[in-house]
Each structure stands twice: as C-alpha cells, then as structure tokens.
Amino acid sequence: MHMPKFKGRRTGGLLLAAALALTLGITGLSQANTAADAAKVQFKPLVSETTGRLGEILPLPQTEFEAMTEQDYAKVQAPAFHQVRPPKGAPNIVIVLLDQVAYADPQLFGGQIRMPTLDKLAKDGLTYTNFHVNALCSPSRMTLLTGRNQHLAGVSTVIDTATAYPANSGVRPRSVATVGEILHQWGYVTSYFGKNHEVPPYEGSVSGPFDRWPTQSGFDKFYGYIGGEQSSFYPNLIDGTTHVERPRNDPNYHFNTDMTNQAIAWLRGTQSLTPDRPFLMYYSSSGGHPPHTPRPDWLKKHLYAGEFDKGWDVMREEILARQKKLGIVPENTQLAKNPDYIKKWADLSPDAKKVYARQMEVYATLVESADAEVGRLVDTIEDLGQMDNTLFFYITGDNGGSSIGEINGVFNEWSALNGAPEDVAYLKKRIDAGEYGGPKSYPNYSIGWAAAGATPATWMIQMTHAGGNMAGMVVHYPKGIKAKSELRHQYAHLNDIVPTILDVIGVPEPKMVNGVKQVPMSGTSLKYTAADEKTERHVTQYNESSGNRSIYHEGWLAAVVHRAPWQHEAPQHDFEKDDWQLFHMAEDFGLANNVAAKYPEKLKEMKELFRQEAIRNKVFPLDDRGFQLLNPVEAGRPDLMFGRKSLTLYPGMRGMTENNFINTKAVSYTITADLDIPKEGAKGVIISQAGQNGGWSLYVKNGKTKYVYNWLSREKYVIESSEPLPTGRVKVTFDFAYDGGGLNKGATGTLSINGKKVGSGRIEKTQGAVYSLAGETADVGIDAPTPVTDDYPFYDNEFTGTIRTVRIDLK
Numbered sequence: 177m178h179m180p181k182f183k184g185r186r187t188g189g190l191l192l193a194a195a196l197a198l199t200l201g202i203t204g205l206s207q208a209n210t211a212a213d214a215a216k217v218q219f220k221p222l223v224s225e226t227t228g229r230l231g232e233i234l235p236l237p238q239t240e241f242e243a244m245t246e247q248d249y250a251k252v253q254a255p256a257f258h259q260v261r262p263p264k265g266a267p268n269i270v271i272v273l274l275d276q277v278a279y280a281d282p283q284l285f286g287g288q289i290r291m292p293t294l295d296k297l298a299k300d301g302l303t304y305t306n307f308h309v310n311a312l313c314s315p316s317r318m319t320l321l322t323g324r325n326q327h328l329a330g331v332s333t334v335i336d337t338a339t340a341y342p343a344n345s346g347v348r349p350r351s352v353a354t355v356g357e358i359l360h361q362w363g364y365v366t367s368y369f370g371k372n373h374e375v376p377p378y379e380g381s382v383s384g385p386f387d388r389w390p391t392q393s394g395f396d397k398f399y400g401y402i403g404g405e406q407s408s409f410y411p412n413l414i415d416g417t418t419h420v421e422r423p424r425n426d427p428n429y430h431f432n433t434d435m436t437n438q439a440i441a442w443l444r445g446t447q448s449l450t451p452d453r454p455f456l457m458y459y460s461s462s463g464g465h466p467p468h469t470p471r472p473d474w475l476k477k478h479l480y481a482g483e484f485d486k487g488w489d490v491m492r493e494e495i496l497a498r499q500k501k502l503g504i505v506p507e508n509t510q511l512a513k514n515p516d517y518i519k520k521w522a523d524l525s526p527d528a529k530k531v532y533a534r535q536m537e538v539y540a541t542l543v544e545s546a547d548a549e550v551g552r553l554v555d556t557i558e559d560l561g562q563m564d565n566t567l568f569f570y571i572t573g574d575n576g577g578s579s580i581g582e583i584n585g586v587f588n589e590w591s592a593l594n595g596a597p598e599d600v601a602y603l604k605k606r607i608d609a610g611e612y613g614g615p616k617s618y619p620n621y622s623i624g625w626a627a628a629g630a631t632p633a634t635w636m637i638q639m640t641h642a643g644g645n646m647a648g649m650v651v652h653y654p655k656g657i658k659a660k661s662e663l664r665h666q667y668a669h670l671n672d673i674v675p676t677i678l679d680v681i682g683v684p685e686p687k688m689v690n691g692v693k694q695v696p697m698s699g700t701s702l703k704y705t706a707a708d709e710k711t712e713r714h715v716t717q718y719n720e721s722s723g724n725r726s727i728y729h730e731g732w733l734a735a736v737v738h739r740a741p742w743q744h745e746a747p748q749h750d751f752e753k754d755d756w757q758l759f760h761m762a763e764d765f766g767l768a769n770n771v772a773a774k775y776p777e778k779l780k781e782m783k784e785l786f787r788q789e790a791i792r793n794k795v796f797p798l799d800d801r802g803f804q805l806l807n808p809v810e811a812g813r814p815d816l817m818f819g820r821k822s823l824t825l826y827p828g829m830r831g832m833t834e835n836n837f838i839n840t841k842a843v844s845y846t847i848t849a850d851l852d853i854p855k856e857g858a859k860g861v862i863i864s865q866a867g868q869n870g871g872w873s874l875y876v877k878n879g880k881t882k883y884v885y886n887w888l889s890r891e892k893y894v895i896e897s898s899e900p901l902p903t904g905r906v907k908v909t910f911d912f913a914y915d916g917g918g919l920n921k922g923a924t925g926t927l928s929i930n931g932k933k934v935g936s937g938r939i940e941k942t943q944g945a946v947y948s949l950a951g952e953t954a955d956v957g958i959d960a961p962t963p964v965t966d967d968y969p970f971y972d973n974e975f976t977g978t979i980r981t982v983r984i985d986l987k
Contacts, residue, residue: 232687234361236260261363263682268566269456275465278577278629279646286499289540293551299661301652305504308669309574311644311721314373316574321354323674323697325793337805338376340812343794346376348388353689355674357394359456365446367397369439370460373404377835378814391416399438403950408469409615410961419831424971430471436549440556447560463546466589466620470542475613480537487521488628495631503663510768512634518624531603535585535621538613564654573647576636577626579741585622588869588889594943595920618869632766640719641726641735642767657706664705666712671699679703718789723800727786731762734782746800821986825956827979832954842919842944844987849908850980853901858977865954866947867962874910883910884965887941895925897934919944
C-alpha cells in the first residue's frame with residue numbers, strides 16, 4: 177500500500193503526528209531531532225488513506241525515519257521509542273466462562289446452586305436473561321473469542337470430530353483473528369487460563385504446528401489444557417506450548433484452584449511491572465463440566481445434602497416460579513414438556529432416586545466451588561484497584577447441561593462410549609463407598625438434571641435451541657455502566673462479546689490483521705443495552721450442530737431436532753424429512769407451544785431464512801455423523817499416524833494424546849522395548865497409555881516384567897513374567913493378540929524376555945472406542961497424569977533403568 181510522506185516540521189507534519197499520538201494513546205511517534213535537523217526528518221502517517229480509521233489495519237504502522245546526516249549523537253535529539261497503547265482510559269477486559277453449566281442452575285436465574293460471586297457482580301451490574309451460545313463447547317469458544325459465527329471460524333462440532341469440510345476442519349482461518357490478537361496489537365497484556373478445546377487433534381503434539389494454540393493466537397500467557405476435559409486432580413497441563421507436571425506433593429491439588437492461582441500471579445506481576453497497560457484475561461473454568469469432582473474439602477461439606485431429593489420434575493416447577501418472581505422470565509411463561517426419554521421422578525425406584533440426587537449434589541458443589549474461585553480472582557482485581565475500570569463478562573455456561581451421562585449418569589464417563597453403560601446398582605455401590613465425586617471417579621450426572629437446568633425450556637447440549645443454546649450472563653463495569661442490579665431481556669449471543677469489547681474500548685473492528693483480510697464479525701455490540709432496556713439490535717441468529725438446527729428472527733424461533741443426544745447413530749432419513757417446529761419466543765419464552773400448524777407461512781419463511789443464513793455462513797453441507805467422527809479415517813481429517821504400522825519411541829517422550837499416538841484399540845500389536853538393566857536391577861514404567869479410568873501399562877516391579885490392562889476402572893487384567901529381568905542389554909516384548917469381531921472384544925497377551933516366553937494371560941474386555949481423548953496420555957518411562965494401576969504410585973513411577981527405544985508394531 178502506498179503510504180504518502182509528509183515533512184516533520186514543527187508546524188505541520190510533526191504537530192499532526194503528535195496530535196494523533198495524544199488522541200489515540202500511541203507513544204513513540206517520531207520527533208524532530210533538532211531545530212536544524214527537523215526539516216530533514218520525514219514521517220509516514222498512521223492513518224491509512226484507504227480505510228480512513230486508525231486500527232482497521234493491524235498491526236498499526238510504525239513511524240519511519242529517513243537517514244540522518246549528523247554523525248554525532250550528542251547533536252541529535254533521539255526520537256521517542258515507538259509503543260502502541262489503546263485509547264486513554266481503556267478498560268481492562270475479563271471474560272469468565274463456566275463449562276456446561278445450564279441456564280437455570282444458578283440461584284440468580286432461579287435455580288438452587290449458590291453462586292455468591294455471580295450475585296455480587298449482578299448487584300452492581302447487568303444480568304442478561306436472553307443470552308445465547310452454540311450447542312457444543314468448541315463452537316461456542318471459537319465464537320466467543322472471535323466474534324464470528326462458528327462455521328466461519330471452522331468449527332461446527334467439537335474439535336475432536338473435525339472433518340475435511342472447511343466449516344468443520346477445526347482450523348480457524350487467519351482471516352478470523354481472536355480478541356487476544358486484536359488487543360495484543362493495541363498494546364494490551366493478554367492471558368488465557370483454563371480449558372482450550374480449540375486446537376485440531378492432529379495439531380496437538382510436540383510437532384505442532386502451534387499457530388492455533390493460545391500463545392500464537394494473541395495471548396501472551398496460556399496456562400491450562402488443550403483438550404476438552406480431563407481430571408481435576410491430575411490434569412494434562414500446558415504452560416504456553418510446553419507440557420508441565422502439576423505439583424507432585426500437593427494432596428489438596430485441584431485444577432480450578434491451580435488455574436486461579438496462576439491467573440492471580442499473572443495479574444499481580446503484570447500490574448506491578450506494567451501498570452500503564454490494560455489487561456485482557458480469558459478465564460475458561462472447567463467448573464460444571466465432567467468429571468464432576470469438586471475439591472475434596474468442598475465435597476466433605478455435603479453442602480447440598482437432601483436438596484435434590486424432590487427430583488427434577490418438582491425442581492423445574494419451583495425454578496419457574498422463582499424465575500417469574502425474579503423477573504427472569506415473563507409472567508405468562510409456561511414449562512416446556514421434557515422428552516419422553518427422561519423418566520418421571522415419581523416412577524423411579526428408591527435406589528435410582530438416591531443415586532440421581534447424589535449426582536446433582538456433587539455437581540452443584542462443583543459449580544459453587546468454581547464460583548468461589550472466580551471470587552478469588554475478583555478479590556485480586558479489587559485489591560489492585562482495577563475493578564471499577566474492568567469490563568467483566570461472567571458467562572455461566574457454554575452449551576447447556578451435559579448429556580453424556582444419559583439416563584443413569586456415570587461413575588466413569590468413558591463407559592458408555594465403550595459399550596459398557598453403568599446401571600443404578602453399580603452406581604449405588606460406588607456412591608455408598610463414598611467414591612463418587614472423589615479422585616478415583618470420573619463422574620457425570622443423569623440427563624434429567626441437564627433438562628431441569630434448562631427451565632423453563634427443556635433439552636441440553638447438542639441441541640440448537642432451548643436448553644442447548646441458552647446461558648446466563650452478567651456484565652459488570654462500574655466506570656461505564658450507570659445502571660445497577662438491572663435485567664436486560666434483549667436477544668444476545670456469544671458473537672456479540674468481541675464487538676462489545678471493541679466498542680467500549682473505542683477501537684474499530686479490524687479489516688486486515690497481519691496482512692490477511694478479515695471476515696466481518698457476526699455479532700452486534702451490546703454497549704447500547706447499558707442504558708436501553710427494550711430495543712433489540714441482534715434480530716437474526718442461526719445455530720447448527722450435527723444436523724440439529726434453528727433460526728431466530730425478531731421474536732420467532734424455528735428449530736428441528738434431527739438427532740437427540742442419546743441417539744448416537746445418524747438418523748435414517750434425509751434432512752428434507754425433518755419435522756420443523758415453530759415458537760413465538762417473544763410470547764413463549766420457554767418454547768412450550770409448537771405453533772407450526774397454526775402459522776405454516778411463517779414457518780416456511782423461517783426455514784428459507786435459515787437456508788439463506790446457512791449459505792452466507794458456509795454451514796452446508798450438513799453432517800449428522802456422531803461418535804464415528806472420533807475416528808480420523810472416518811472423518812477424513814489429517815492424522816499423524818495415518819497408514820503407519822510401526823512407531824518407534826524414545827526416552828523422554830511424554831504427553832502424547834490419544835489422537836497423536838498409534839492406535840492400540842481393537843487391533844493386534846507388539847511392543848518391543850530395548851533396555852539396559854543396571855546391576856542393582858530396575859523398576860518403574862517402560863511405557864503406558866491412558867490412566868486410572870482405563871488404559872494399559874508395561875512396567876517392572878520386584879524385578880519382574882508386568883503388563884496390566886485397566887478396563888474402565890472396573891476390572892484389571894495382569895500378566896506377569898515368571899522370572900526376573902536379567903541385567904545388561906535386554907529386549908522385552910509384549911504381544912497383544914486381539915480376538916477381533918468388532919470393538920470392545922477380548923485379547924490374549926504374551927510376555928517375552930530376549931525372545932523367551934515368560935508369561936501369558938487373557939484380557940477379557942477392552943476399550944475399543946476411546947481411552948480418554950486428550951485428558952490422559954501415552955508416556956515413555958513414566959505413567960502420567962494418572963496411573964493405570966495401583967501397583968505403583970502416582971508420578972513416582974519412573975523407570976530406573978535405561979530405555980533405548982520402545983517400538984509398537986501393528987499386525
């Protein structure tokens with residue numbers, strides 16, 4: 177682009193440049209060196225002649241200088257250093273997002289879960305009662321951080337099921353910059369703590385690329401995890417792009433506390449060193465998402481004992497009554513009917529009621545404790561004197577309540593995915609033993625609670641309307657919002673957050689970032705709602721997930737249930753045969769009355785509007801495949817191991833997620849370990865995959881080689897060598913002969929040392945679909961984050977001999 181020059185004289189160019197600096201907060205604009213030299217210095221203006229507004233092209237252009245003729249620095253005044261800062265008085269930005277908390281769970285929205293921090297911010301801020309998200313977490317998170325609709329950001333479902341279609345490739349285009357990148361370019365210090373779930377599975381290894389990881393997407397600091405979920409006690413942690421261990425000797429460790437400690441430390445450090453630079457913090461809490469495992473000291477309090485014994489049917493009625501009293505919903509709101517799949521509480525057995533009630537007690541405790549961690553963050557901002565000038569978004573959910581537990585809930589979330597659902601008797605046994613919600617569990621509640629959390633509507637995650645795309649939100653900004661403790665009922669969406677931030681700061685939406693033309697943002701700034709209680713500017717919004725779809729327009733909502741969350745296989749009918757429903761949301765906030773038959777022309781109009789929005793947002797083609805998309809071959813996405821039959825590993829290779837490791841599920845394979853055993857012998861893990869909720873490990877104990885297969889933390893199959901390992905150079909082989917005939921079948925295992933068979937045994941059950949995705953890892957020389965077996969301790973299980981190589985060969 178041609179950038180015209182102008183002379184830097186004290187009357188003219190210099191004054192214009194200085195004026196721009198003062199107005200826009202940009203320091204370091206060049207100054208004339210001396211009176212005599214002033215005419216010799218030339219500047220390039222900061223305003224683009226094509227866009228006309230500073231900031232529409234990022235990065236902001238630096239002032240350039242022509243060569244000086246004076247050779248003695250003492251005779252030339254040095255120019256100010258070029259630094260970019262946002263407009264004077266620009267606020268700090270904090271975005272808090274809770275994971276899989278349902279719309280009506282918090283007391284603020286009529287529910288039973290106590291969230292004092294949310295209440296505190298609402299008292300001095302605005303509560304948004306008609307706020308909408310996407311139907312799954314990866315799409316919601318992409319939209320939240322970019323201001324674009326999910327398909328424009330390359331994610332239509334969870335990132336783990338990315339396909340070859342651009343709208344679901346999992347690859348956020350460079351034409352879709354994050355708010356972190358934009359504010360970083362404006363001089364903010366930026367940070368990201370907690371859950372990510374925005375990196376394609378094939379980009380999650382040590383090989384990268386790291387382009388879409390937070391620290392290369394505009395965030396100076398990232399501490400958290402890249403996958404969708406993991407253990408709160410033994411997480412697979414990332415600091416920047418490096419795998420790190422959680423503290424080994426902290427028996428009270430919990431990730432929600434850890435991420436808050438990290439966030440607080442970052443805040444204090446940056447405010448100490450650079451108090452002149454505002455901060456952006458994205459605090460992505462795992463609170464609400466399975467595993468429902470609060471910190472043990474919280475769990476021991478039994479905070480919600482007996483509070484859910486009445487069941488979800490009565491609970492929904494009571495929530496609706498409270499919502500009306502609080503003004504959350506209109507007085508005429510009716511309760512939507514639950515799907516038939518969700519049983520009536522009165523029809524359940526006493527044992528089922530006991531099990532389900534305890535599940536909700538644990539979940540509620542987790543959410544309240546997560547809110548307490550947000551409270552620690554708020555306290556820190558207040559202590560730093562920054563709360564009044566902080567635009568604080570607190571969003572209590574990203575996609576509705578969880579459905580993975582299905583009707584019974586689960587002690588181990590991976591059970592259902594591996595064809596081994598858990599019945600009430602099994603769950604009661606675990607609850608009676610006091611294990612449910614503790615470090616040995618990986619639980620999730622019954623889907624009935626997810627539907628209750630959607631009150632006055634129904635449905636949950638994966639559904640593109642009602643409980644699948646509604647969440648609560650509070651906005652707190654004392655410096656910029658005069659209204660206190662007020663409700664806002666205008667339709668709003670996640671894609672409105674970034675436009676709001678830019679509007680409040682006073683910088684434009686960029687049209688070009690790092691040389692790439694940007695896709696226009698999809699949302700609308702909510703700044704107007706601070707003073708306006710009724711006007712609605714966001715009047716149209718589509719949503720789509722695995723064939724489920726909806727369209728909102730000026731108070732009307734059309735939606736189709738293409739596949740319910742408990743229907744894992746794609747429907748056996750075409751999209752054209754789907755039964756669309758129509759709701760007049762302006763008069764029926766709970767979506768209780770389908771008026772499609774009454775207003776056929778309106779429904780036709782809405783369906784056509786969806787088609788137009790789908791084309792404009794690159795939604796087509798629709799893809800209704802389910803869990804089979806976890807298989808990269810089925811999905812058609814890149815896979816690091818595609819076509820490979822052999823993988824050679826080396827000591828120190830750790831943190832390899834399931835998607836970045838050779839497939840050991842439902843196949844036959846051989847492990848060959850080339851070792852050096854010292855004279856005193858060796859112990860510890862040679863190689864392991866996954867952890868306490870399912871996986872396998874090859875290790876040495878008491879001088880003997882052992883292999884253990886952990887089936888869903890229910891059964892463990894152990895094969896042990898009949899003789900100890902010799903010293904010196906040793907080759908250990910384990911042969912896994914799979915029975916075949918589909919997923920989740922059995923196998924025969926054989927151990928050999930230096931070619932001699934030393935042990936064999938049966939493995940009656942295996943996990944054929946999934947171990948844990950990104951939460952647990954494959955590791956050479958150690959078993960982390962959690963151990964496959966109790967035969968060796970957490971973390972302190974490193975191999976004490978020397979590993980030369982470990983090779984896995986598929987048969």
